[in-house]
Amino acid sequence: MRKWFWGFLFIAFGFVCSIAAERNPRTERISGSAGDVLEDDPVGRLKVYVYELPSKYNKKILQKDPRCLSHMFAAEIYMHRFLLSSPVRTLNPEEADWFYTPIYATCDLTPTGLPLPFKSPRMVRSAIQLISSSWPYWNRTEGADHFFVVPHDFGACFHYQEEKAIERGILPILQRATLVQTFGQRNHVCLNEGSITIPPYAPPQKMQARQIPLDTPRSIFVYFRGLFYDVNNDPEGGYYARGARAAVWENFKNNPLFDISTEHPTTYYEDMQRAIFCLCPLGWAPWSPRLVEAVVFGCIPVIIADDIVLPFADAIPWEEIGVFVAEEDVPKLDTILTSIPPEVILRKQRLLANPSMKRAMLFPQPALPGDAFHQILNGLARKLPHQKSIYLKPGEKILNWTAGPVGDLKPW
């Protein structure tokens, strides 16, 4: 009888397995240590304490310019809102693992909508002075268990021009804190070890509203819309995008497979859903919202940015989803793309079709499980427990509060 019982159990198990395997033939789950991490739930794994800063650091700035809610740096605002009502939030700072300072440093916009980073160092400095004097937790570790969201072009270097940003380096008082930023480039001053790279904000409702039926055949081979030459700032070419975008234009403007232009079509989202490859070359900074759009619309991203660190790189296996092309190989882009075997392309499309992949790139309101907010929390949770060495002995000081350009030391 026992043999019968075990045999039956075995058959039932096999049955269940086969049904589960058949359920979703069209998407593929990234299995293994990287992919499973996407579906981790951070609730219960960490506790975050949100400092109560006066509203001049956050709400008043937002009131002055509500455009900050829809531009690509809006992640800092939505992260604040998410944490305020999230189950990982704790009101008792003694039991918190991480401390969050809600500063909207990227909300000082020009009339055309670009953020000016010139006051941000002073704002951050003043906020940190405030928290270090009102609460003991900053001085305890000099910020090593604090995290800040700095989604600007070059992160906490607070400048939009790369040479200036490199000159400034990361703000000295943020050197020990964990930075959650969109900028990511290996061996670059503005990317600290242990920073968490996030995708830029892209409006989820707008993208959902413009979805086309899935059986619309993908007939565009390569798609790109954007600038190739930045004539206002780099008329001769060669500086913008390190010449990579200009190389794409010069080499492939005659190629019928490449649908590339500088137009702003109203059907941009719909066109992306009809393309197989979407180019995501660097611009003045290596990251761009095109990556998010490509992943959401199922178009394989072709990333042309040397040494770039992509969002959530420890959770998402970008090598398997996208195609990486070195900037010096841009003239051979058509050879590279046409020599990818069709099975590999179909596999990449299946991985992209996975809804958890698309959700990990978005900042939906209200938050959904597995979205970018949760990936940030997962990243923070993976850095726990804190090493004992971050806790300073009383009286010990590591950071130099007067380092940096003289202009940063002015009060805000």
Added chain:
Amino acid sequence: MKLSALQQSYLGRRSNSFRSSGPLDSSSDGAFKSPAAVFWLVLHGLSCLISLLLGFRFSRLVFLLLSTSSTYTSPFHSPTELAKTLDIRSVIPADPVGNVPLPFPNKTATNSRVVVGRHGIRIRPWPHPNPVEVMKAHRIIERVQTEQRLQFGVKDPRKIIVVTPTYVRTFQSLHLTGVMHSLMLVPYDLVWIVVEAGGVSNETASLIAKSGLRIIHVGFSQRMPNSWDERHKLETKMRLRGLRIVREKILDGIVIFADDSNMHSMELFDEIQNAKWFGAVSVGILANSANIDETVVEKRGEEENPRMPVQGPACNVSNMLAGWHTFNTLPFAGKSAVYIDDRATVLPRKLEWSGFVLNSRLLWKDGDKPEWMKDIDTLDGDIESPLDLVKDPSVVEPLGSCGRRVLLWWLRVEARADSKFPPRWIIDPPLEVTVPSKRTPWPDTPPELPSHKKPVIGIQEPIIKHTTKTRTSRSKRRSKRKHDETRTDRRTTGFDKTLQN
């Protein structure tokens, strides 16, 4: 050194214009300026003034003169050296457990290979598409689209059985080629049953053989009559003949009636896969309004938007079949075409066959089929409309989002009954009379000798227009001849008018 500072101030000026920000206290931070900074500002101002005088950017000229290589072929050599001097700062690592900063960034694994500064724009020597790669890309696109169709398209697509009645006439080639190409694009399995009035002919056979489809070509003994009424009746009989073939050969799939002058959209073939037993789609009626009377034009003008009449299923609010939209023949009463070559409007029947599809199992002798289907062997007389095949018209399934989508168009256009055309549209023996056109693009080519003229006077007007058009195209290809042309010109004076186009 000098150049790097110039470049830096240049960059600073550029990026300042990027953000259009007024108070730029970032680049020149600090309350005081060093003498060097003042000196460079003065130099900057001087070069601006010189540029104003000269009319172009003076500093750019200096820059170009001092650099050695060109922009477009290789990375700048001197500017990269400049960039390297800038880069020393970029190599300094942030954390103390970092790499030893090298004075010049070589391509080591620990240092950044990415250099800030001007890079060359790499263009390959032949920046044009490679045809082999283009073909590979198209194959990739095809594979992706097949996969898409498998995943999101119709599950388990059934074979499509197309029944087309036809007969040999001038416009047959025009109509049948259109249908043939539409059928060649259909992504599903296909069987084409062509029923030809007047028996199987080589003309039709050679035309449809080019398609590469699976074809069953049968002949129907009667010839196609000359009046539209009779023609519709004969076509119905021919379609029933086609249905009998489906029964004999026990073909399995969806039967669709594709008249040879209709236009089909590709979505039609996707939509009919949804038919379970007997489906109906909306047909747009393109009543040939070539010579409409003024009265009809006036009537049309009164309406705000003369809409194309559509035949097909009509649904009620709950998307159930409620009735039928048919063609309103009243405005055309007495003015419609009677004979095939009349220049009046050709009217469709109340309900055209092409708007209906049926599951081929309905035609089989045995097998489980619904009891509302009449046996086609019992029907022999006149069937007015396809609804006579079923006992109860309410079982018909409306397709194409309940008849709201028009998926095919009905049209009847025919040439004159006595019009002739070269068999198989091959001009054999070749035309030997060539009449020169007024202008040729090759005035210098040597003249060719004409051979004897063929009598062309006996052919009637439509064919004359036809043949002279081909003749002019051929004469354009040949050369202009000098003396003999004038003689033939005078002989064929009647054609001159047409030659002037």
